[in-house]
Amino acid sequence: MGKKELGRILTVLNNKYKIKIERMKPFYILVHGILSTRTKDETTFPAQYRLLKIANTPRKLSKLDTSVVKKLIYPVSFYKTKAKLLKKTANMLLDDFNGKVPSSKEKLLKLPGVGPKVASLVQVWGFGVAAIPVDTHVNRISQRLGIVPKGNKPEDTQIVLESILKPSQRMIANHVLVTFGKDICRPTAPQCYRCQIYQYCKFERKGYYKNRVL
Ligand code: SF4
Numbered sequence: 001m002g003k004k005e006l007g008r009i010l011t012v013l014n015n016k017y018k019i020k021i022e023r024m025k026p027f028y029i030l031v032h033g034i035l036s037t038r039t040k041d042e043t044t045f046p047a048q049y050r051l052l053k054i055a056n057t058p059r060k061l062s063k064l065d066t067s068v069v070k071k072l073i074y075p076v077s078f079y080k081t082k083a084k085l086l087k088k089t090a091n092m093l094l095d096d097f098n099g100k101v102p103s104s105k106e107k108l109l110k111l112p113g114v115g116p117k118v119a120s121l122v123q124v125w126g127f128g129v130a131a132i133p134v135d136t137h138v139n140r141i142s143q144r145l146g147i148v149p150k151g152n153k154p155e156d157t158q159i160v161l162e163s164i165l166k167p168s169q170r171m172i173a174n175h176v177l178v179t180f181g182k183d184i185c186r187p188t189a190p191q192c193y194r195c196q197i198y199q200y201c202k203f204e205r206k207g208y209y210k211n212r213v214l
Pocket of ligand 1: 203
């Protein structure tokens with residue numbers, strides 16, 4: 001798929017969802033990213049709120065006992081592990097980064113619990129860097145559209161998407177595709193019958209789902 005085609009797809013979807021990126025505190029995005037891994041938004045956001053209400057800086061978080069962090073973030077998935085990672089991350093921010101969340105991907109990836117997706121989330125929402133966080137929605141849709149081959153790893157999909165899209169498109173790509181993935185191009189039973197980018201899609205079962213109105 002070429003630049004123009006993918007650009008058109010993003011334009012169509014963004015006309016529908018009207019995504020705007022509003023900068024937030026990098027530390028908040030970092031906490032959100034770590035908590036959100038394999039956890040639904042409806043669980044992540046309340047847990048994030050409870051934790052940040054008490055510890056909204058790396059220093060405050062570093063002073064909390066791990067058992068308290070566990071209680072605050074429960075029931076996010078892997079909450080015991082994530083509580084330890086959050087504490088380690090807070091300590092590393094204090095020890096190695098002067099208490100501030102770094103903006104470079106290279107440095108972000110040094111933080112415990114931070115992989116390519118979380119690092120890119122922090123870059124986009126915290127610093128306005130034109131990166132594309134690739135989660136399960138973005139990766140699945142990229143494969144169905146034929147932008148990347150089936151079974152592609154998220155980090156490889158990110159490289160392909162970032163090489164195709166211009167910076168302004170990169171900024172919104174994650175949010176647009178995640179919204180589309182929850183709304184229409186769902187993991188199981190995609191709603192192809194009401195898909196506005198049907199014509200661009202290479203998914204081999206799109207015809208089947210087009211005729212299957214749920
Ligand atoms: S046609 Fe179906 S599979 Fe293809 S992008 Fe649209 S919803 Fe997803």
